Amino acid sequence: MFKISRISVQKKNASRYNIFLTDGERERYGFSVDEDVLVSHRLHKGKQLTDATIALLKEQDDVSKSYHLAIRYLSYRMRTKKEIEDYLKKKEVNPEHIDLVMEQLKQERLIDDLKFAESYIRTKVKTSMKGPLLLKQELIQKGVSEAEVMTAMKEYPKEQQIEQAMKWAQKTFARTGKRSYRMELNRIKAGLMQKGFSKDIISEATRYLSEEQDEKNEWSALVYQGEKLWKKQERKYDGYELKNKVKAGLYRKGFSFDMIEQFVDNYSDYDE
Template structure:
Protein backbone atom coordinates (compact mmCIF):
# COMPACT_ATOMS: atom_id res chain seq x y z
CA UNK A 1 0.00 0.00 0.00
CA UNK A 2 1.28 3.49 -0.85
CA UNK A 3 0.18 6.87 0.46
CA UNK A 4 -0.31 9.76 -1.93
CA UNK A 5 1.87 12.52 -0.45
CA UNK A 6 1.87 15.29 -3.05
CA UNK A 7 0.28 16.41 -6.34
CA UNK A 8 2.10 18.98 -8.49
CA UNK A 9 1.34 20.58 -11.83
CA UNK A 10 3.82 19.92 -14.63
CA UNK A 11 5.63 23.04 -15.83
CA UNK A 12 5.28 22.43 -19.57
CA UNK A 13 1.88 20.74 -19.53
CA UNK A 14 -0.48 22.54 -17.18
CA UNK A 15 -3.23 19.92 -17.61
CA UNK A 16 -0.97 17.11 -16.37
CA UNK A 17 -0.09 16.34 -12.76
CA UNK A 18 2.77 14.52 -11.08
CA UNK A 19 1.75 12.11 -8.33
CA UNK A 20 4.22 11.49 -5.46
CA UNK A 21 3.93 8.42 -3.26
CA UNK A 22 5.37 7.09 -0.02
CA UNK A 23 5.69 3.30 -0.06
CA UNK A 24 7.41 3.20 3.31
CA UNK A 25 10.78 4.53 2.20
CA UNK A 26 9.98 8.21 2.00
CA UNK A 27 8.38 10.34 -0.69
CA UNK A 28 9.21 9.63 -4.31
CA UNK A 29 7.73 10.29 -7.75
CA UNK A 30 5.12 7.71 -8.62
CA UNK A 31 3.49 8.54 -11.96
CA UNK A 32 1.70 11.33 -13.83
CA UNK A 33 -1.92 11.68 -14.92
CA UNK A 34 -4.05 14.00 -16.99
CA UNK A 35 -6.45 16.38 -15.25
CA UNK A 36 -9.44 14.31 -16.42
CA UNK A 37 -8.02 11.19 -14.73
CA UNK A 38 -7.19 13.20 -11.58
CA UNK A 39 -10.80 14.37 -11.33
CA UNK A 40 -12.35 11.03 -12.29
CA UNK A 41 -10.52 9.16 -9.54
CA UNK A 42 -10.71 12.09 -7.07
CA UNK A 43 -7.03 11.84 -6.31
CA UNK A 44 -5.95 13.86 -3.27
CA UNK A 45 -3.22 14.07 -0.66
CA UNK A 46 -3.10 11.31 2.02
CA UNK A 47 -5.13 8.90 -0.13
CA UNK A 48 -4.07 5.26 0.15
CA UNK A 49 -3.41 3.49 -3.15
CA UNK A 50 -2.78 -0.23 -3.61
CA UNK A 51 -0.82 -1.66 -6.52
CA UNK A 52 -3.96 -2.61 -8.48
CA UNK A 53 -5.31 0.94 -8.23
CA UNK A 54 -1.98 2.46 -9.23
CA UNK A 55 -1.81 0.16 -12.26
CA UNK A 56 -5.40 1.05 -13.20
CA UNK A 57 -4.56 4.77 -12.94
CA UNK A 58 -1.50 4.38 -15.17
CA UNK A 59 -3.46 2.35 -17.75
CA UNK A 60 -6.34 4.85 -17.72
CA UNK A 61 -3.95 7.73 -18.22
CA UNK A 62 -2.14 5.92 -21.05
CA UNK A 63 -5.47 5.30 -22.75
CA UNK A 64 -6.43 8.94 -22.25
CA UNK A 65 -3.18 10.14 -23.82
CA UNK A 66 -3.71 7.91 -26.87
CA UNK A 67 -7.32 9.08 -27.17
CA UNK A 68 -6.14 12.70 -27.01
CA UNK A 69 -3.66 12.00 -29.80
CA UNK A 70 -6.47 10.60 -31.94
CA UNK A 71 -8.70 13.62 -31.26
CA UNK A 72 -5.87 15.98 -32.17
CA UNK A 73 -5.22 14.01 -35.37
CA UNK A 74 -8.90 14.34 -36.26
CA UNK A 75 -8.91 18.07 -35.58
CA UNK A 76 -7.12 18.85 -38.87
CA UNK A 77 -9.55 16.95 -41.12
CA UNK A 78 -11.76 13.89 -41.23
CA UNK A 79 -9.94 10.56 -41.15
CA UNK A 80 -10.73 7.01 -42.15
CA UNK A 81 -10.65 4.27 -39.52
CA UNK A 82 -7.50 2.86 -41.14
CA UNK A 83 -5.76 6.24 -40.89
CA UNK A 84 -6.55 6.45 -37.18
CA UNK A 85 -5.36 2.90 -36.57
CA UNK A 86 -2.13 3.46 -38.50
CA UNK A 87 -1.49 6.74 -36.69
CA UNK A 88 -1.96 5.21 -33.24
CA UNK A 89 0.24 2.26 -34.17
CA UNK A 90 2.96 4.70 -35.24
CA UNK A 91 2.59 6.36 -31.83
CA UNK A 92 3.04 2.91 -30.24
CA UNK A 93 -0.38 2.89 -28.60
CA UNK A 94 -1.42 -0.31 -26.84
CA UNK A 95 -3.35 -2.55 -29.31
CA UNK A 96 -6.18 -3.01 -26.81
CA UNK A 97 -6.35 0.75 -26.33
CA UNK A 98 -6.56 1.26 -30.09
CA UNK A 99 -9.64 -0.96 -30.28
CA UNK A 100 -11.23 0.89 -27.37
CA UNK A 101 -10.46 4.28 -28.92
CA UNK A 102 -11.86 3.25 -32.31
CA UNK A 103 -15.06 2.06 -30.65
CA UNK A 104 -15.39 5.29 -28.67
CA UNK A 105 -14.80 7.47 -31.73
CA UNK A 106 -17.55 5.61 -33.58
CA UNK A 107 -19.90 6.06 -30.64
CA UNK A 108 -19.16 9.77 -30.53
CA UNK A 109 -19.71 9.99 -34.31
CA UNK A 110 -16.21 11.29 -34.83
CA UNK A 111 -15.32 8.34 -37.04
CA UNK A 112 -17.48 7.28 -39.99
CA UNK A 113 -15.90 5.87 -43.14
CA UNK A 114 -18.94 6.64 -45.28
CA UNK A 115 -18.99 10.29 -44.23
CA UNK A 116 -15.23 10.42 -44.68
CA UNK A 117 -15.52 9.00 -48.21
CA UNK A 118 -18.35 11.37 -49.14
CA UNK A 119 -16.40 14.36 -47.84
CA UNK A 120 -13.23 13.39 -49.69
CA UNK A 121 -15.10 12.99 -53.00
CA UNK A 122 -16.85 16.36 -52.61
CA UNK A 123 -13.52 18.04 -51.84
CA UNK A 124 -11.69 16.41 -54.74
CA UNK A 125 -14.45 17.39 -57.18
CA UNK A 126 -13.93 21.03 -56.20
CA UNK A 127 -10.14 21.07 -55.86
CA UNK A 128 -8.61 18.48 -58.20
CA UNK A 129 -8.74 17.23 -61.78
CA UNK A 130 -9.07 13.58 -60.73
CA UNK A 131 -11.76 11.39 -62.21
CA UNK A 132 -13.90 8.95 -60.20
CA UNK A 133 -11.70 5.91 -60.80
CA UNK A 134 -8.69 7.63 -59.23
CA UNK A 135 -10.85 8.85 -56.37
CA UNK A 136 -12.05 5.31 -55.71
CA UNK A 137 -8.44 4.09 -55.66
CA UNK A 138 -7.57 6.85 -53.19
CA UNK A 139 -10.43 5.80 -50.92
CA UNK A 140 -9.44 2.13 -51.07
CA UNK A 141 -5.84 3.07 -50.24
CA UNK A 142 -7.15 4.87 -47.15
CA UNK A 143 -8.90 1.69 -46.02
CA UNK A 144 -12.45 2.54 -47.06
CA UNK A 145 -14.39 -0.54 -48.16
CA UNK A 146 -15.24 -0.96 -51.84
CA UNK A 147 -18.95 -0.74 -51.01
CA UNK A 148 -18.57 2.60 -49.21
CA UNK A 149 -16.21 3.89 -51.93
CA UNK A 150 -18.75 3.06 -54.64
CA UNK A 151 -21.46 4.83 -52.66
CA UNK A 152 -19.32 7.96 -52.34
CA UNK A 153 -18.43 7.96 -56.04
CA UNK A 154 -22.13 8.31 -56.91
CA UNK A 155 -21.73 11.93 -55.78
CA UNK A 156 -19.54 12.46 -58.84
CA UNK A 157 -22.32 12.71 -61.40
CA UNK A 158 -21.86 12.25 -65.15
CA UNK A 159 -22.47 15.97 -65.71
CA UNK A 160 -19.80 16.96 -63.18
CA UNK A 161 -17.34 14.53 -64.72
CA UNK A 162 -18.09 15.78 -68.22
CA UNK A 163 -17.73 19.42 -67.25
CA UNK A 164 -14.36 18.86 -65.57
CA UNK A 165 -13.03 16.52 -68.28
CA UNK A 166 -14.07 18.84 -71.14
CA UNK A 167 -12.46 21.86 -69.48
CA UNK A 168 -9.23 19.95 -69.02
CA UNK A 169 -9.33 18.58 -72.59
CA UNK A 170 -9.81 22.03 -74.14
CA UNK A 171 -6.89 23.40 -72.13
CA UNK A 172 -4.64 20.51 -73.15
CA UNK A 173 -5.47 20.97 -76.82
CA UNK A 174 -4.55 24.64 -76.59
CA UNK A 175 -1.22 23.69 -75.01
CA UNK A 176 -0.62 21.01 -77.68
CA UNK A 177 -1.35 23.37 -80.57
CA UNK A 178 1.92 22.57 -82.33
CA UNK A 179 1.11 18.86 -82.50
CA UNK A 180 -1.04 17.19 -85.13
CA UNK A 181 -4.77 17.22 -84.52
CA UNK A 182 -4.79 13.42 -84.35
CA UNK A 183 -2.03 13.42 -81.75
CA UNK A 184 -3.85 16.08 -79.75
CA UNK A 185 -6.96 13.90 -79.64
CA UNK A 186 -4.92 10.83 -78.69
CA UNK A 187 -3.16 12.76 -75.90
CA UNK A 188 -6.47 14.03 -74.53
CA UNK A 189 -7.92 10.52 -74.50
CA UNK A 190 -4.84 9.02 -72.85
CA UNK A 191 -4.60 11.76 -70.22
CA UNK A 192 -8.28 11.55 -69.29
CA UNK A 193 -7.91 7.80 -68.85
CA UNK A 194 -4.86 8.34 -66.63
CA UNK A 195 -6.84 10.84 -64.56
CA UNK A 196 -9.47 8.20 -63.88
CA UNK A 197 -12.40 9.36 -65.97
CA UNK A 198 -14.86 6.74 -67.15
CA UNK A 199 -15.05 5.62 -70.77
CA UNK A 200 -18.50 7.02 -71.53
CA UNK A 201 -17.43 10.44 -70.23
CA UNK A 202 -14.24 10.40 -72.32
CA UNK A 203 -16.15 9.49 -75.48
CA UNK A 204 -18.65 12.28 -74.89
CA UNK A 205 -15.80 14.77 -74.43
CA UNK A 206 -14.04 13.65 -77.63
CA UNK A 207 -17.25 13.98 -79.61
CA UNK A 208 -17.73 17.55 -78.41
CA UNK A 209 -14.18 18.82 -78.87
CA UNK A 210 -13.61 21.34 -81.68
CA UNK A 211 -13.43 19.72 -85.09
CA UNK A 212 -10.11 19.40 -86.92
CA UNK A 213 -8.45 22.76 -87.36
CA UNK A 214 -8.02 24.37 -90.80
CA UNK A 215 -5.18 23.27 -93.04
CA UNK A 216 -3.08 26.36 -92.38
CA UNK A 217 -2.93 25.63 -88.66
CA UNK A 218 -2.12 21.98 -89.28
CA UNK A 219 0.54 23.02 -91.81
CA UNK A 220 2.16 25.30 -89.24
CA UNK A 221 2.31 22.33 -86.86
CA UNK A 222 3.87 20.15 -89.59
CA UNK A 223 6.54 22.77 -90.22
CA UNK A 224 7.28 23.14 -86.51
CA UNK A 225 7.60 19.38 -85.93
CA UNK A 226 9.34 18.80 -89.25
CA UNK A 227 12.02 21.38 -88.53
CA UNK A 228 12.65 19.75 -85.15
CA UNK A 229 13.17 16.42 -86.91
CA UNK A 230 15.52 18.02 -89.41
CA UNK A 231 17.65 19.48 -86.62
CA UNK A 232 17.79 16.02 -85.10
CA UNK A 233 18.67 14.00 -88.22
CA UNK A 234 20.54 16.38 -90.57
CA UNK A 235 23.86 16.16 -88.68
CA UNK A 236 23.81 12.37 -89.09
CA UNK A 237 22.22 11.66 -92.47
CA UNK A 238 21.20 13.19 -95.79
CA UNK A 239 19.40 12.56 -99.05
CA UNK A 240 16.88 9.77 -99.33
CA UNK A 241 17.62 8.42 -95.84
CA UNK A 242 16.98 11.85 -94.30
CA UNK A 243 13.74 12.13 -96.23
CA UNK A 244 12.52 8.75 -94.97
CA UNK A 245 13.41 9.48 -91.35
CA UNK A 246 11.57 12.81 -91.36
CA UNK A 247 8.62 11.31 -93.21
CA UNK A 248 8.37 8.45 -90.74
CA UNK A 249 8.69 10.82 -87.77
CA UNK A 250 5.90 13.10 -89.01
CA UNK A 251 3.66 10.12 -89.71
CA UNK A 252 4.14 8.82 -86.16
CA UNK A 253 3.12 12.27 -84.91
CA UNK A 254 -0.21 11.88 -86.65
CA UNK A 255 0.08 14.23 -89.62
CA UNK A 256 -1.73 13.45 -92.91
CA UNK A 257 0.29 12.18 -95.89
CA UNK A 258 -0.44 15.15 -98.13
CA UNK A 259 1.03 17.64 -95.64
CA UNK A 260 4.01 15.37 -94.94
CA UNK A 261 4.77 15.14 -98.67
CA UNK A 262 4.44 18.91 -98.99
CA UNK A 263 6.95 19.44 -96.19
CA UNK A 264 9.41 16.93 -97.69
CA UNK A 265 9.15 18.66 -101.06
CA UNK A 266 9.59 22.20 -99.69
CA UNK A 267 12.17 21.64 -96.95
CA UNK A 268 14.39 18.73 -98.02
CA UNK A 269 16.65 18.67 -101.03
CA UNK A 270 17.02 15.11 -102.27
Protein backbone atom coordinates (compact mmCIF):
# COMPACT_ATOMS: atom_id res chain seq x y z
CA MET A 1 0.00 0.00 0.00
CA PHE A 2 1.25 3.47 -0.91
CA LYS A 3 0.15 6.95 0.05
CA ILE A 4 0.23 10.03 -2.18
CA SER A 5 2.73 12.36 -0.52
CA ARG A 6 2.37 15.25 -2.97
CA ILE A 7 1.11 16.21 -6.42
CA SER A 8 2.89 18.71 -8.68
CA VAL A 9 2.06 20.26 -12.03
CA GLN A 10 4.55 19.47 -14.79
CA LYS A 11 6.54 22.51 -15.92
CA LYS A 12 6.21 21.84 -19.65
CA ASN A 13 2.58 20.65 -19.62
CA ALA A 14 0.13 22.24 -17.20
CA SER A 15 -2.50 19.57 -17.88
CA ARG A 16 -0.28 16.77 -16.57
CA TYR A 17 0.56 16.00 -12.96
CA ASN A 18 3.39 14.15 -11.25
CA ILE A 19 2.27 11.87 -8.43
CA PHE A 20 4.77 11.24 -5.62
CA LEU A 21 4.30 8.28 -3.28
CA THR A 22 5.53 7.23 0.12
CA ASP A 23 5.51 3.84 1.78
CA GLY A 24 5.89 5.42 5.19
CA GLU A 25 9.65 5.66 5.08
CA ARG A 26 10.70 7.68 2.05
CA GLU A 27 9.15 9.67 -0.79
CA ARG A 28 9.65 8.72 -4.43
CA TYR A 29 8.23 9.65 -7.82
CA GLY A 30 5.39 7.29 -8.64
CA PHE A 31 3.83 8.15 -12.00
CA SER A 32 2.19 10.92 -14.04
CA VAL A 33 -1.43 11.37 -15.09
CA ASP A 34 -3.51 13.70 -17.22
CA GLU A 35 -5.83 16.14 -15.50
CA ASP A 36 -8.95 14.17 -16.44
CA VAL A 37 -7.56 11.03 -14.74
CA LEU A 38 -6.58 13.06 -11.68
CA VAL A 39 -10.09 14.49 -11.39
CA SER A 40 -12.05 11.34 -12.23
CA HIS A 41 -10.20 9.31 -9.57
CA ARG A 42 -10.13 12.19 -7.07
CA LEU A 43 -6.44 11.87 -6.49
CA HIS A 44 -5.18 14.03 -3.63
CA LYS A 45 -2.44 14.17 -1.03
CA GLY A 46 -2.90 11.45 1.56
CA LYS A 47 -4.96 9.12 -0.67
CA GLN A 48 -3.87 5.51 -0.38
CA LEU A 49 -3.24 3.40 -3.47
CA THR A 50 -2.71 -0.31 -3.99
CA ASP A 51 -0.46 -1.78 -6.68
CA ALA A 52 -3.58 -2.75 -8.63
CA THR A 53 -4.96 0.79 -8.43
CA ILE A 54 -1.66 2.28 -9.60
CA ALA A 55 -1.60 -0.14 -12.56
CA LEU A 56 -5.18 0.89 -13.42
CA LEU A 57 -4.33 4.60 -13.20
CA LYS A 58 -1.34 4.13 -15.51
CA GLU A 59 -3.43 2.29 -18.07
CA GLN A 60 -6.19 4.91 -17.98
CA ASP A 61 -3.55 7.60 -18.36
CA ASP A 62 -2.25 5.81 -21.48
CA VAL A 63 -5.80 5.83 -22.86
CA SER A 64 -6.13 9.52 -21.99
CA LYS A 65 -2.86 10.35 -23.76
CA SER A 66 -4.03 8.45 -26.83
CA TYR A 67 -7.33 10.35 -26.74
CA HIS A 68 -5.54 13.72 -26.64
CA LEU A 69 -3.28 12.53 -29.46
CA ALA A 70 -6.41 11.93 -31.55
CA ILE A 71 -7.87 15.30 -30.53
CA ARG A 72 -4.73 17.11 -31.68
CA TYR A 73 -4.88 15.22 -34.97
CA LEU A 74 -8.51 16.28 -35.36
CA SER A 75 -7.73 19.91 -34.57
CA TYR A 76 -6.24 20.54 -38.03
CA ARG A 77 -9.26 19.35 -40.03
CA MET A 78 -12.07 16.80 -40.05
CA ARG A 79 -10.96 13.16 -40.22
CA THR A 80 -12.58 9.86 -41.06
CA LYS A 81 -12.70 6.99 -38.60
CA LYS A 82 -10.10 5.12 -40.65
CA GLU A 83 -7.74 8.11 -40.79
CA ILE A 84 -7.74 8.43 -36.99
CA GLU A 85 -7.30 4.68 -36.47
CA ASP A 86 -4.41 4.61 -38.95
CA TYR A 87 -2.79 7.60 -37.24
CA LEU A 88 -3.02 6.00 -33.78
CA LYS A 89 -1.62 2.73 -35.13
CA LYS A 90 1.27 4.66 -36.65
CA LYS A 91 1.90 6.14 -33.21
CA GLU A 92 2.00 2.55 -31.87
CA VAL A 93 -1.02 2.97 -29.60
CA ASN A 94 -2.31 -0.21 -27.96
CA PRO A 95 -5.10 -1.65 -30.20
CA GLU A 96 -7.41 -2.00 -27.18
CA HIS A 97 -6.84 1.64 -26.33
CA ILE A 98 -7.61 2.64 -29.94
CA ASP A 99 -11.02 0.98 -29.61
CA LEU A 100 -11.70 2.91 -26.38
CA VAL A 101 -10.59 6.20 -27.93
CA MET A 102 -12.71 5.68 -31.04
CA GLU A 103 -15.77 4.90 -28.93
CA GLN A 104 -15.25 8.07 -26.89
CA LEU A 105 -14.82 10.19 -30.03
CA LYS A 106 -17.98 8.66 -31.46
CA GLN A 107 -19.98 9.42 -28.30
CA GLU A 108 -18.71 13.00 -28.38
CA ARG A 109 -19.72 13.23 -32.07
CA LEU A 110 -16.21 14.17 -33.10
CA ILE A 111 -16.15 11.60 -35.90
CA ASP A 112 -18.87 11.31 -38.53
CA ASP A 113 -17.86 9.84 -41.89
CA LEU A 114 -21.02 11.07 -43.63
CA LYS A 115 -20.48 14.67 -42.56
CA PHE A 116 -16.82 14.33 -43.51
CA ALA A 117 -17.78 13.13 -47.01
CA GLU A 118 -20.30 15.96 -47.49
CA SER A 119 -17.74 18.57 -46.43
CA TYR A 120 -15.02 16.95 -48.55
CA ILE A 121 -17.19 17.02 -51.68
CA ARG A 122 -18.28 20.64 -51.14
CA THR A 123 -14.66 21.73 -50.73
CA LYS A 124 -13.35 19.82 -53.75
CA VAL A 125 -16.13 21.14 -55.99
CA LYS A 126 -15.11 24.69 -55.06
CA THR A 127 -11.35 24.20 -55.24
CA SER A 128 -10.78 21.62 -57.98
CA MET A 129 -12.18 20.31 -61.25
CA LYS A 130 -12.60 16.73 -60.05
CA GLY A 131 -15.58 14.65 -61.09
CA PRO A 132 -17.76 12.51 -58.81
CA LEU A 133 -16.12 9.19 -59.69
CA LEU A 134 -12.68 10.45 -58.64
CA LEU A 135 -14.09 11.99 -55.44
CA LYS A 136 -15.83 8.71 -54.67
CA GLN A 137 -12.55 6.82 -55.10
CA GLU A 138 -10.70 9.26 -52.81
CA LEU A 139 -13.36 9.02 -50.09
CA ILE A 140 -13.41 5.23 -50.16
CA GLN A 141 -9.62 5.25 -49.80
CA LYS A 142 -10.12 7.39 -46.70
CA GLY A 143 -12.42 4.73 -45.27
CA VAL A 144 -15.85 6.18 -46.03
CA SER A 145 -18.37 3.48 -46.91
CA GLU A 146 -19.82 3.37 -50.42
CA ALA A 147 -23.33 3.92 -49.03
CA GLU A 148 -22.21 7.08 -47.20
CA VAL A 149 -20.40 8.33 -50.31
CA MET A 150 -23.53 7.90 -52.41
CA THR A 151 -25.59 9.78 -49.82
CA ALA A 152 -23.01 12.59 -49.69
CA MET A 153 -23.07 12.97 -53.49
CA LYS A 154 -26.23 15.06 -53.11
CA GLU A 155 -23.69 17.86 -52.56
CA TYR A 156 -22.63 17.45 -56.21
CA PRO A 157 -25.80 17.37 -58.34
CA LYS A 158 -25.77 16.48 -62.03
CA GLU A 159 -26.24 20.09 -63.15
CA GLN A 160 -23.14 21.14 -61.23
CA GLN A 161 -21.16 18.23 -62.64
CA ILE A 162 -22.01 19.33 -66.18
CA GLU A 163 -21.09 22.92 -65.33
CA GLN A 164 -17.71 21.86 -63.91
CA ALA A 165 -16.96 19.59 -66.87
CA MET A 166 -17.94 22.30 -69.38
CA LYS A 167 -15.78 24.87 -67.61
CA TRP A 168 -12.73 22.61 -67.79
CA ALA A 169 -13.44 21.53 -71.38
CA GLN A 170 -13.82 25.09 -72.66
CA LYS A 171 -10.70 26.21 -70.83
CA THR A 172 -8.63 23.28 -72.13
CA PHE A 173 -10.03 23.03 -75.67
CA ALA A 174 -7.24 24.38 -77.87
CA ARG A 175 -7.52 24.94 -81.60
CA THR A 176 -3.82 25.28 -82.37
CA GLY A 177 -4.05 24.39 -86.02
CA LYS A 178 -2.11 21.19 -85.37
CA ARG A 179 -4.83 18.69 -84.40
CA SER A 180 -8.11 17.77 -86.03
CA TYR A 181 -11.31 18.74 -84.27
CA ARG A 182 -12.07 15.07 -83.58
CA MET A 183 -8.60 14.47 -82.12
CA GLU A 184 -8.93 17.53 -79.88
CA LEU A 185 -12.41 16.47 -78.80
CA ASN A 186 -11.18 12.97 -77.94
CA ARG A 187 -8.33 14.51 -75.95
CA ILE A 188 -10.82 16.58 -73.96
CA LYS A 189 -13.08 13.57 -73.34
CA ALA A 190 -10.12 11.48 -72.15
CA GLY A 191 -9.09 14.29 -69.80
CA LEU A 192 -12.59 14.54 -68.33
CA MET A 193 -12.70 10.79 -67.84
CA GLN A 194 -9.40 10.89 -65.95
CA LYS A 195 -10.88 13.62 -63.77
CA GLY A 196 -13.70 11.30 -62.78
CA PHE A 197 -16.67 12.39 -64.86
CA SER A 198 -19.10 9.81 -66.24
CA LYS A 199 -19.66 9.23 -69.97
CA ASP A 200 -23.11 10.85 -69.80
CA ILE A 201 -21.75 14.00 -68.18
CA ILE A 202 -18.83 14.14 -70.64
CA SER A 203 -21.18 13.77 -73.59
CA GLU A 204 -23.40 16.57 -72.30
CA ALA A 205 -20.47 18.86 -71.49
CA THR A 206 -18.68 18.42 -74.82
CA ARG A 207 -21.86 18.71 -76.87
CA TYR A 208 -21.47 22.48 -76.76
CA LEU A 209 -17.92 22.28 -78.07
CA SER A 210 -19.34 20.88 -81.32
CA GLU A 211 -20.86 24.28 -81.99
CA GLU A 212 -17.40 25.85 -81.82
CA GLN A 213 -15.88 23.84 -84.66
CA ASP A 214 -13.89 26.22 -86.88
CA GLU A 215 -13.48 25.13 -90.51
CA LYS A 216 -10.49 27.41 -91.03
CA ASN A 217 -8.67 25.93 -88.03
CA GLU A 218 -9.63 22.44 -89.14
CA TRP A 219 -8.11 23.02 -92.57
CA SER A 220 -4.93 24.48 -91.03
CA ALA A 221 -4.59 21.43 -88.81
CA LEU A 222 -5.15 19.09 -91.76
CA VAL A 223 -2.48 20.85 -93.84
CA TYR A 224 -0.03 20.73 -90.93
CA GLN A 225 -0.58 17.00 -90.32
CA GLY A 226 -0.87 16.22 -94.04
CA GLU A 227 2.46 17.78 -94.94
CA LYS A 228 4.18 15.89 -92.14
CA LEU A 229 2.66 12.61 -93.33
CA TRP A 230 3.47 13.30 -96.97
CA LYS A 231 7.14 13.99 -96.26
CA LYS A 232 7.37 10.89 -94.11
CA GLN A 233 5.64 8.52 -96.54
CA GLU A 234 7.26 9.77 -99.76
CA ARG A 235 10.53 8.27 -98.56
CA LYS A 236 9.00 4.82 -99.09
CA TYR A 237 6.09 5.28 -101.49
CA ASP A 238 5.04 7.29 -104.51
CA GLY A 239 2.07 7.82 -106.78
CA TYR A 240 -1.22 6.13 -105.92
CA GLU A 241 0.22 4.21 -102.95
CA LEU A 242 1.65 7.40 -101.44
CA LYS A 243 -1.73 9.15 -101.68
CA ASN A 244 -3.51 6.22 -100.02
CA LYS A 245 -0.99 6.12 -97.16
CA VAL A 246 -1.47 9.85 -96.54
CA LYS A 247 -5.27 9.56 -96.75
CA ALA A 248 -5.33 6.67 -94.28
CA GLY A 249 -3.07 8.52 -91.86
CA LEU A 250 -5.18 11.68 -91.96
CA TYR A 251 -8.40 9.72 -91.53
CA ARG A 252 -7.01 8.07 -88.41
CA LYS A 253 -6.25 11.54 -87.07
CA GLY A 254 -9.92 12.44 -87.26
CA PHE A 255 -10.20 14.58 -90.39
CA SER A 256 -13.23 14.35 -92.67
CA PHE A 257 -13.00 12.36 -95.91
CA ASP A 258 -13.94 15.35 -98.11
CA MET A 259 -11.25 17.59 -96.62
CA ILE A 260 -8.67 14.82 -96.94
CA GLU A 261 -9.51 14.34 -100.63
CA GLN A 262 -9.22 18.08 -101.22
CA PHE A 263 -5.84 18.27 -99.52
CA VAL A 264 -4.37 15.22 -101.28
CA ASP A 265 -5.54 16.41 -104.71
CA ASN A 266 -4.16 19.92 -104.15
CA TYR A 267 -0.92 18.78 -102.57
CA SER A 268 -0.19 16.14 -105.19
CA ASP A 269 -0.70 18.75 -107.95
CA TYR A 270 1.63 21.13 -106.15
CA ASP A 271 4.17 18.37 -105.42
CA GLU A 272 4.27 17.35 -109.05
